[in-house]
Amino acid sequence: MAIKKIQVVGAGQMGSGIAQVAVQRGLAVHLADVEQEMVEKGLETIKKNLSRSVEKERISQEEMDDAMGRIDSGTEYAQDADLAIEAAPETMEIKTEVFRALDEQLKEEAILASNTSSLSITKLGAQTNRPEKFIGMHFFNPVPALKLVEIIRGLETSDETYDAVNELAERLEKTPVEVQDSPGFAVNRILVPMINEAVYCVMEGVSEPEDVDTAMKLGTNQPMGPLELADLIGLDTCLHVMEVLHEGFGDTKYRPCPLLKRYVAAGRLGRKSGRGFFEYDQS
Ligand SMILES: NC(=O)c1ccc[n+]([C@@H]2O[C@H](COP(=O)([O-])OP(=O)(O)OC[C@H]3O[C@@H](n4cnc5c(N)ncnc54)[C@H](O)[C@@H]3O)[C@@H](O)[C@H]2O)c1
Known part of the structure; x- marks a missing residue:
């Protein structure tokens, strides 16, 4: 048709x-x-x-x-x-x-x-x-x-x-x-665990947010670092996707990073709230 x-x-x-x-x-x-x-x-x-x-x-x-x-x-x-x-x-x-x-x-x-x-x-x-x-x-x-x-x-x-x-x-x-029809389909299943892993790197003190992003941009040729991207998507949305993957597959490898949960609980949602991993001018 x-x-x-x-x-x-x-x-x-x-x-x-x-x-x-x-x-x-x-x-x-x-x-x-x-x-x-x-x-x-x-x-x-x-x-x-x-x-x-x-x-x-x-x-x-x-x-x-x-x-x-x-x-x-x-x-x-x-x-x-x-x-x-x-x-x-x-x-x-x-x-x-x-x-x-x-x-x-x-x-x-x-x-x-x-x-x-x-x-x-x-x-x-x-x-x-x-x-x-x-x-x-x-x-x-x-x-x-x-x-x-x-x-x-x-x-x-x-x-x-x-x-x-x-x-x-x-x-x-x-x-x-x-x-x-599978949790996260293809793009979110690959992208959001990468973001989640970047948050683990920050939480565990592997690197500072700016450095994680610089490393991924220059080391893997991504136009935007994973944490800047997370702020753009919205940290609440990223957390929601991780929860869908975690529940849908029942696999601990999709466990949402505790730091991501804490940021969402605090209302640090990224660009839309003015603050996530980075700060944004709201004016
Ligand atoms: N924003 C993204 O990056 C993105 C990307 C891909 C898919 N999606 C999906 O697209 C959908 C919409 O997301 P969005 O970002 O455009 O949200 P949005 O909040 O910008 O828009 C949703 C709209 O739906 C309207 N609405 C509420 N109840 C309704 C109803 N009963 N009938 C008709 N309209 C109703 C709201 O008034 C609002 O205008 C969601 O399922 C989301 O997961 C979003």
């Missing part, structure tokens, strides 16, 4: 980014959130991003106007959407509620996709009457800039669903990578 219209659920950081990329590639998008105010905020973000691209002459004003013309929005879902991509908060309760409503309201052929970072696609799909049309589409932040989409197959996901979503990811000029 060719996907022409997408229902994006959740107009936050990820939802607005997904909507932006889709309308820039010629798809029609309906952007929904629980409150009109959140929808407006999401639309504003998209407008701001596209205006910046016009200023930098990456796209023309006409291209921006065309893209904005392809979005409509509101607090209801578009029943004629071919695909829904859910980017609501990361709890099983909220996502279950969203998917039950989408399952009830969208046409029978519509595919349902979740942008979850850590919940089981199989379990989410089982909350609907169409688990064969249920799949994970894990975009990365910021969506317009990062090329990867992990496409996650649930136990019941059909090949037809997979192919349609894979093709869509390519139309969005992303690089899709197939992964199975």
Whole structure:
């Protein structure tokens, strides 16, 4: 099935980014959130991003106007959407509620996709009457800039669903990578334990935060050190991913570093709180 219209659920950081990329590639998008105010905020973000691209002459004003013309929005879902991509908060309760409503309201052929970072696609799909049309589409932040989409197959996901979503990811000029439904999928399973290990290095006095980051940047050619990256992601999010891995695999190698837990308990969450491993100017 060719996907022409997408229902994006959740107009936050990820939802607005997904909507932006889709309308820039010629798809029609309906952007929904629980409150009109959140929808407006999401639309504003998209407008701001596209205006910046016009200023930098990456796209023309006409291209921006065309893209904005392809979005409509509101607090209801578009029943004629071919695909829904859910980017609501990361709890099983909220996502279950969203998917039950989408399952009830969208046409029978519509595919349902979740942008979850850590919940089981199989379990989410089982909350609907169409688990064969249920799949994970894990975009990365910021969506317009990062090329990867992990496409996650649930136990019941059909090949037809997979192919349609894979093709869509390519139309969005992303690089899709197939992964199975397993805790942390591929990227977070590799990345976040590395961050956790960097925190252990600090806790055990192996090296100072600046030195850990310099070592990893210069020694492994990463553009950003693991602790600077942890501050950017949010230390609470890093801790949550470690807990998902620890619980999901039952393997002590995923034990969250006690120092990471202490920082989160103290409200040192990284950039968003002004302080994590490094300090940030909040003004
Ligand atoms: N931020 C990231 O780096 C990142 C990366 C990949 C995946 N994700 C995943 O994407 C999802 C969204 O994350 P985000 O960072 O965009 O969060 P966010 O808080 O920026 O946005 C979530 C939006 O969902 C809305 N919302 C709340 N309840 C809703 C409901 N019942 N129906 C519809 N909308 C509802 C909120 O009002 C908010 O606008 C999460 O599952 C997260 O794990 C996040």
